Amino acid sequence: MSRKKVLWVVHYDDVNGFLESARQYGATGVAIHTDNDVRKAIDVFHAAGMAVYAWRRPSALRDPAxxxxxxxxxxxxxxLDGYYVGPEGAPGQATCDWDRPGLADLATSFCETVSSAANGRPFGVTSHYRAMAQHPHLPWAAFFAHATVLLPLACWRGAKGKVGHGDPADTYATSIRLWEAAGAEHDLIVPMAGELDKVTAAEITAYAAKATSEGVEDLHFYADRPSVKAAVRAAVRNA
Structure with a gap:
């Protein structure tokens, strides 16, 4: 199986340092938050033979979105090789809370604008692995209608400890089931692993094995941080 491995990042101080980090993971591409200088990163990573995707949790207000x-x-x-949008719920924070009624039109406008510019390149949606079970009012259908890849953030451990049952394979399977329940097309779903600084090398291996058992070729990893252990980097490289 020929695998695409995409390493996500929230922030980096030096693009060449991030390139070296991506090489340590064996990444074939990177997904860079748009607060960084993505334009510069495109030049640097393309010269190194890696794809560059951009991502963002956009504002839920029309003008900034x-x-x-x-x-x-x-x-x-x-x-740019592709773009991933990450709507989430944020109770009481109107600027970033997509889990509210009345946002389908804004979601459609956002997705139509980006997907049209993508012109066949990947346009993805990422969000909580529990989909409508977590964010019942988020306009899932509007986002899914334009997506070419769907990326539930299937973390099994985070800053507050265990997520769900804390099992990579279980979280992977649950994300597929719940995203399908929200209207996702099965063949577009590519669950994402993470958080890399909270997991073990054995768990990364289990995540990759579950992807294989589901017939999913691509692997996505959230997110590169200096605190990620060398053994985890090696597990991603060997996945």
Missing amino acids: MREAQGAVELFAHG
């Missing part, structure tokens, strides 16, 4: 969408359009014009 559409500014982000237009930024994605400009990055595609510069050679």
Whole structure:
């Protein structure tokens, strides 16, 4: 099985340092939060033979959301290989809470703008692995309608400890089941592993094995941080 391995990152101080980190993981591509200089990263990573994707949890307010969408359009014009949008719930925070009624039109406008600029390149959606069971009012259908890949964040351990049953294979399977229940097309679902600084090498191996058993070729890992153990980096490289 020929695998694409995408390493996600929230922030880095030096693009060349991040490139070296991505090489340590054996990544074939990186997903970079748009707070970073993605345009510069495209040049650096393309020269190294790696794909560059951008990602963002966009504002749930129209003007800043559409500014982000237009930024994605400009990055595609510069050679971006794909874009992932990450709507989440944030109770009481109108600027970033997508788990509210009445946001389907904004989701559609955002997705139409970005997916049109993608012009066949990947346009993905990522969010909580429990989908509607976690965020019942998030406009899932509007986001799914334009996606070419669906990336539930199937973490089994985070900053507060165990997520779900704390088992990579169980979380993987649960994410597929619940995203399908929210209307996702099965063949588009590619659950994402993480958080890399909270998991073990054995768990990364179990995640990759579950992907194989589900017939999923691509692997996504959230997220690169300096605190990720060398054994975990090696497990990602060997996955």
